[in-house]
Amino acid sequence: MAPSSTGPWQGNLRRALTDRQASRLHHLSSDTYSDSQRNRNQVSEAVLPTTGAAARALATQNSHGNEHGDNSLSQQFEKKRFRLDASRYLPDIHRKDLIVLHFTAGTSCESAFRTWQTDPKRIATAYGVDPNGAIVEFFPPEAWAYHLGVKGTSHHDKRSIGIEIANVGPLQQDTENPDQLNWWPRNWGVPFCRKQERERYVQAEYRGMKYFAAMPQAQTAATAALVNFLCERFGIPKVASEEARRGDYNLSGFATYQGVASHSNFRRDKWDVGPAFRWDSLGF
Numbered sequence: 001m002a003p004s005s006t007g008p009w010q011g012n013l014r015r016a017l018t019d020r021q022a023s024r025l026h027h028l029s030s031d032t033y034s035d036s037q038r039n040r041n042q043v044s045e046a047v048l049p050t051t052g053a054a055a056r057a058l059a060t061q062n063s064h065g066n067e068h069g070d071n072s073l074s075q076q077f078e079k080k081r082f083r084l085d086a087s088r089y090l091p092d093i094h095r096k097d098l099i100v101l102h103f104t105a106g107t108s109c110e111s112a113f114r115t116w117q118t119d120p121k122r123i124a125t126a127y128g129v130d131p132n133g134a135i136v137e138f139f140p141p142e143a144w145a146y147h148l149g150v151k152g153t154s155h156h157d158k159r160s161i162g163i164e165i166a167n168v169g170p171l172q173q174d175t176e177n178p179d180q181l182n183w184w185p186r187n188w189g190v191p192f193c194r195k196q197e198r199e200r201y202v203q204a205e206y207r208g209m210k211y212f213a214a215m216p217q218a219q220t221a222a223t224a225a226l227v228n229f230l231c232e233r234f235g236i237p238k239v240a241s242e243e244a245r246r247g248d249y250n251l252s253g254f255a256t257y258q259g260v261a262s263h264s265n266f267r268r269d270k271w272d273v274g275p276a277f278r279w280d281s282l283g284f
Protein backbone atom coordinates (compact mmCIF):
# COMPACT_ATOMS: atom_id res chain seq x y z
CA MET A 1 0.00 0.00 0.00
CA ALA A 2 1.07 3.54 -0.49
CA PRO A 3 2.27 4.99 2.78
CA SER A 4 -0.28 6.83 4.81
CA SER A 5 -0.94 7.58 8.42
CA THR A 6 -4.61 8.35 8.60
CA GLY A 7 -7.71 6.25 8.91
CA PRO A 8 -7.72 2.95 10.70
CA TRP A 9 -3.96 2.88 11.06
CA GLN A 10 -3.98 5.48 13.77
CA GLY A 11 -4.84 5.25 17.40
CA ASN A 12 -6.01 2.02 18.95
CA LEU A 13 -4.91 -0.15 16.12
CA ARG A 14 -1.43 1.18 16.17
CA ARG A 15 -1.17 0.56 19.89
CA ALA A 16 -2.53 -2.93 19.39
CA LEU A 17 0.25 -3.90 17.02
CA THR A 18 3.70 -4.77 18.13
CA ASP A 19 6.39 -2.47 16.83
CA ARG A 20 7.65 -5.20 14.55
CA GLN A 21 4.24 -5.75 13.07
CA ALA A 22 3.72 -2.05 12.77
CA SER A 23 6.96 -1.50 10.96
CA ARG A 24 6.08 -4.21 8.47
CA LEU A 25 2.67 -2.85 7.72
CA HIS A 26 2.45 -0.45 4.93
CA HIS A 27 0.85 2.59 6.33
CA LEU A 28 2.59 2.60 9.58
CA SER A 29 5.99 4.00 8.95
CA SER A 30 6.05 6.87 11.34
CA ASP A 31 8.47 8.86 9.25
CA THR A 32 6.46 8.71 6.08
CA TYR A 33 4.94 12.10 6.52
CA SER A 34 8.14 13.89 7.29
CA ASP A 35 9.71 12.15 4.30
CA SER A 36 6.90 13.35 2.13
CA GLN A 37 7.25 16.87 3.37
CA ARG A 38 10.98 16.78 2.88
CA ASN A 39 10.64 15.28 -0.55
CA ARG A 40 8.22 17.92 -1.66
CA ASN A 41 10.85 20.53 -1.03
CA GLN A 42 13.29 18.83 -3.35
CA VAL A 43 12.08 20.61 -6.41
CA SER A 44 15.57 20.76 -7.85
CA GLU A 45 15.33 17.18 -9.10
CA ALA A 46 11.90 17.66 -10.58
CA VAL A 47 11.72 17.35 -14.31
CA LEU A 48 9.14 19.62 -15.78
CA PRO A 49 8.73 18.47 -19.35
CA THR A 50 6.37 21.17 -20.41
CA THR A 51 8.76 22.60 -22.95
CA GLY A 52 11.37 21.36 -25.35
CA ALA A 53 12.53 17.83 -25.92
CA ALA A 54 11.00 16.42 -22.77
CA ALA A 55 7.58 17.74 -23.73
CA ARG A 56 7.92 16.25 -27.20
CA ALA A 57 8.98 12.96 -25.67
CA LEU A 58 5.98 13.00 -23.41
CA ALA A 59 3.68 13.87 -26.29
CA THR A 60 5.10 10.89 -28.12
CA GLN A 61 4.50 8.72 -25.12
CA ASN A 62 0.93 9.88 -24.86
CA SER A 63 0.13 9.64 -28.53
CA HIS A 64 1.58 6.16 -28.72
CA GLY A 65 -1.48 4.61 -27.17
CA ASN A 66 -3.83 6.50 -29.42
CA GLU A 67 -2.01 5.40 -32.53
CA HIS A 68 -2.33 1.83 -31.48
CA GLY A 69 -5.97 2.16 -30.63
CA ASP A 70 -5.63 0.84 -27.10
CA ASN A 71 -7.89 3.44 -25.57
CA SER A 72 -10.63 0.86 -25.27
CA LEU A 73 -9.33 -0.21 -21.89
CA SER A 74 -9.07 3.36 -20.65
CA GLN A 75 -12.72 3.90 -21.54
CA GLN A 76 -13.53 1.27 -18.95
CA PHE A 77 -11.64 3.03 -16.17
CA GLU A 78 -13.72 4.43 -13.34
CA LYS A 79 -12.61 8.05 -13.39
CA LYS A 80 -15.38 9.81 -11.49
CA ARG A 81 -16.54 8.04 -8.37
CA PHE A 82 -13.14 7.83 -6.74
CA ARG A 83 -11.39 10.78 -8.34
CA LEU A 84 -9.01 12.50 -5.96
CA ASP A 85 -9.18 16.27 -5.63
CA ALA A 86 -6.34 18.03 -7.43
CA SER A 87 -4.91 18.96 -4.04
CA ARG A 88 -4.34 15.26 -3.29
CA TYR A 89 -1.67 14.65 -5.93
CA LEU A 90 1.02 16.66 -7.70
CA PRO A 91 0.07 17.87 -11.16
CA ASP A 92 3.51 18.33 -12.68
CA ILE A 93 4.18 15.92 -15.48
CA HIS A 94 7.11 13.51 -15.53
CA ARG A 95 8.31 10.93 -17.97
CA LYS A 96 7.39 7.44 -16.75
CA ASP A 97 9.69 4.42 -17.02
CA LEU A 98 8.47 2.32 -14.10
CA ILE A 99 5.29 0.69 -12.83
CA VAL A 100 5.12 -0.20 -9.12
CA LEU A 101 2.61 -2.73 -7.84
CA HIS A 102 1.12 -2.46 -4.35
CA PHE A 103 -1.67 -4.03 -2.38
CA THR A 104 -3.94 -1.82 -0.30
CA ALA A 105 -3.93 -3.86 2.94
CA GLY A 106 -7.68 -3.31 2.74
CA THR A 107 -10.69 -4.66 0.92
CA SER A 108 -11.50 -2.09 -1.77
CA CYS A 109 -10.33 0.81 -3.86
CA GLU A 110 -13.03 2.85 -2.16
CA SER A 111 -11.41 2.45 1.26
CA ALA A 112 -8.02 3.51 -0.13
CA PHE A 113 -9.67 6.49 -1.79
CA ARG A 114 -11.37 7.61 1.42
CA THR A 115 -8.07 7.46 3.29
CA TRP A 116 -6.21 9.49 0.69
CA GLN A 117 -8.98 11.99 0.08
CA THR A 118 -8.97 13.03 3.75
CA ASP A 119 -5.16 13.23 3.86
CA PRO A 120 -3.38 16.43 2.79
CA LYS A 121 -0.03 14.69 2.34
CA ARG A 122 -0.66 13.72 -1.29
CA ILE A 123 -0.16 10.01 -0.79
CA ALA A 124 -1.86 7.96 -3.50
CA THR A 125 -1.42 5.86 -6.60
CA ALA A 126 -2.82 6.70 -10.02
CA TYR A 127 -4.66 3.38 -10.30
CA GLY A 128 -6.42 0.77 -8.25
CA VAL A 129 -7.89 -2.60 -9.15
CA ASP A 130 -10.84 -4.00 -7.19
CA PRO A 131 -11.35 -7.72 -6.54
CA ASN A 132 -14.03 -7.84 -9.25
CA GLY A 133 -11.58 -6.48 -11.83
CA ALA A 134 -12.86 -2.90 -11.92
CA ILE A 135 -10.05 -0.44 -12.61
CA VAL A 136 -10.13 2.92 -10.82
CA GLU A 137 -8.15 5.92 -12.02
CA PHE A 138 -7.61 8.04 -8.91
CA PHE A 139 -5.71 10.78 -10.76
CA PRO A 140 -4.16 11.25 -14.23
CA PRO A 141 -1.19 8.89 -14.67
CA GLU A 142 1.00 11.66 -16.12
CA ALA A 143 0.95 13.33 -12.71
CA TRP A 144 2.35 11.84 -9.52
CA ALA A 145 1.88 11.37 -5.78
CA TYR A 146 3.92 9.91 -2.93
CA HIS A 147 3.44 6.17 -3.02
CA LEU A 148 6.86 4.72 -2.23
CA GLY A 149 8.07 6.51 0.89
CA VAL A 150 11.75 6.09 -0.01
CA LYS A 151 13.73 8.21 2.40
CA GLY A 152 15.41 11.25 0.99
CA THR A 153 14.02 11.19 -2.53
CA SER A 154 10.79 11.51 -4.47
CA HIS A 155 12.51 10.70 -7.77
CA HIS A 156 10.97 7.23 -8.01
CA ASP A 157 7.51 8.51 -7.12
CA LYS A 158 7.78 10.90 -10.03
CA ARG A 159 9.06 8.48 -12.63
CA SER A 160 6.64 5.70 -11.78
CA ILE A 161 2.97 4.85 -12.07
CA GLY A 162 1.60 3.15 -8.97
CA ILE A 163 -1.12 0.51 -9.05
CA GLU A 164 -2.87 -0.52 -5.84
CA ILE A 165 -4.43 -3.98 -5.90
CA ALA A 166 -7.28 -4.08 -3.38
CA ASN A 167 -6.15 -6.95 -1.18
CA VAL A 168 -5.85 -7.37 2.57
CA GLY A 169 -2.30 -8.71 2.33
CA PRO A 170 -0.69 -11.09 4.83
CA LEU A 171 -2.75 -13.39 7.02
CA GLN A 172 -2.02 -15.00 10.36
CA GLN A 173 -3.43 -18.10 11.99
CA ASP A 174 -5.92 -17.25 14.71
CA THR A 175 -4.29 -17.76 18.09
CA GLU A 176 -7.22 -19.82 19.39
CA ASN A 177 -8.40 -21.48 16.21
CA PRO A 178 -5.54 -22.60 13.95
CA ASP A 179 -8.03 -23.47 11.20
CA GLN A 180 -8.82 -19.80 10.78
CA LEU A 181 -6.73 -17.17 9.01
CA ASN A 182 -7.12 -13.54 10.04
CA TRP A 183 -6.06 -10.23 8.54
CA TRP A 184 -4.41 -7.34 10.37
CA PRO A 185 -7.12 -5.25 12.11
CA ARG A 186 -7.65 -5.79 15.83
CA ASN A 187 -4.16 -7.20 16.21
CA TRP A 188 -4.60 -9.79 13.45
CA GLY A 189 -8.02 -10.61 14.81
CA VAL A 190 -10.38 -10.20 11.86
CA PRO A 191 -11.35 -13.51 10.21
CA PHE A 192 -10.53 -13.78 6.52
CA CYS A 193 -11.06 -17.43 5.67
CA ARG A 194 -10.67 -20.99 6.91
CA LYS A 195 -7.52 -22.90 6.12
CA GLN A 196 -9.55 -25.40 4.13
CA GLU A 197 -10.48 -22.61 1.69
CA ARG A 198 -7.32 -23.04 -0.34
CA GLU A 199 -8.48 -20.76 -3.14
CA ARG A 200 -8.69 -17.82 -0.72
CA TYR A 201 -5.01 -17.58 0.11
CA VAL A 202 -1.48 -18.34 -1.03
CA GLN A 203 0.93 -20.15 1.25
CA ALA A 204 4.46 -18.83 0.84
CA GLU A 205 7.18 -17.69 3.20
CA TYR A 206 7.89 -14.01 2.71
CA ARG A 207 9.36 -11.53 5.16
CA GLY A 208 8.25 -13.46 8.20
CA MET A 209 4.71 -14.27 7.03
CA LYS A 210 3.35 -17.55 5.69
CA TYR A 211 -0.08 -16.76 4.28
CA PHE A 212 -1.26 -14.07 1.90
CA ALA A 213 -4.78 -13.31 0.71
CA ALA A 214 -5.32 -14.53 -2.84
CA MET A 215 -6.09 -12.17 -5.71
CA PRO A 216 -9.17 -13.30 -7.68
CA GLN A 217 -8.73 -14.16 -11.34
CA ALA A 218 -10.75 -11.15 -12.51
CA GLN A 219 -8.51 -8.84 -10.50
CA THR A 220 -5.35 -10.53 -11.75
CA ALA A 221 -6.49 -10.29 -15.36
CA ALA A 222 -7.48 -6.63 -15.01
CA THR A 223 -4.15 -5.79 -13.40
CA ALA A 224 -2.27 -7.52 -16.20
CA ALA A 225 -4.31 -5.67 -18.82
CA LEU A 226 -3.69 -2.36 -17.05
CA VAL A 227 0.05 -2.96 -16.78
CA ASN A 228 0.29 -3.83 -20.48
CA PHE A 229 -1.83 -0.82 -21.41
CA LEU A 230 0.37 1.54 -19.40
CA CYS A 231 3.59 0.03 -20.75
CA GLU A 232 2.39 0.63 -24.29
CA ARG A 233 0.99 4.07 -23.65
CA PHE A 234 4.06 5.40 -21.83
CA GLY A 235 6.77 3.39 -23.57
CA ILE A 236 7.68 1.55 -20.36
CA PRO A 237 9.66 -1.65 -21.05
CA LYS A 238 7.63 -4.83 -20.69
CA VAL A 239 10.14 -6.22 -18.25
CA ALA A 240 9.70 -7.85 -14.84
CA SER A 241 13.03 -9.08 -13.51
CA GLU A 242 13.47 -12.15 -11.33
CA GLU A 243 14.43 -9.82 -8.50
CA ALA A 244 11.20 -7.90 -8.98
CA ARG A 245 9.17 -11.11 -8.98
CA ARG A 246 10.83 -12.36 -5.81
CA GLY A 247 10.14 -9.08 -4.03
CA ASP A 248 13.78 -8.59 -3.13
CA TYR A 249 14.81 -5.29 -1.62
CA ASN A 250 17.48 -3.58 -3.70
CA LEU A 251 17.07 0.16 -3.70
CA SER A 252 20.28 0.90 -5.57
CA GLY A 253 19.54 -1.77 -8.17
CA PHE A 254 16.00 -0.58 -8.74
CA ALA A 255 17.09 3.04 -8.85
CA THR A 256 17.94 2.55 -12.52
CA TYR A 257 15.51 -0.27 -13.30
CA GLN A 258 12.90 0.31 -15.99
CA GLY A 259 9.86 -1.94 -16.18
CA VAL A 260 7.49 -3.43 -13.62
CA ALA A 261 8.47 -3.72 -9.95
CA SER A 262 6.78 -3.90 -6.57
CA HIS A 263 6.86 -1.72 -3.49
CA SER A 264 8.95 -4.29 -1.61
CA ASN A 265 11.79 -3.76 -4.08
CA PHE A 266 12.11 -0.20 -2.75
CA ARG A 267 11.38 -0.85 0.93
CA ARG A 268 12.54 -3.60 3.28
CA ASP A 269 9.56 -3.04 5.54
CA LYS A 270 6.81 -3.69 3.00
CA TRP A 271 5.12 -6.89 1.99
CA ASP A 272 3.47 -5.68 -1.19
CA VAL A 273 2.88 -6.74 -3.79
CA GLY A 274 3.75 -10.09 -2.20
CA PRO A 275 3.57 -13.73 -3.22
CA ALA A 276 -0.13 -13.66 -4.10
CA PHE A 277 0.46 -11.64 -7.26
CA ARG A 278 0.84 -13.88 -10.30
CA TRP A 279 3.64 -12.33 -12.30
CA ASP A 280 3.14 -14.83 -15.12
CA SER A 281 -0.22 -13.18 -15.81
CA LEU A 282 1.60 -10.19 -17.30
CA GLY A 283 2.58 -12.22 -20.35
CA PHE A 284 6.21 -11.09 -20.32
Ligand SMILES: [Zn+2]
Nearest residue numbers: 001002102263
Ligand atom coordinates in the same frame (compact mmCIF):
# COMPACT_ATOMS: atom_id res chain seq x y z
ZN1 LIG B 1 2.70 -0.28 -1.14
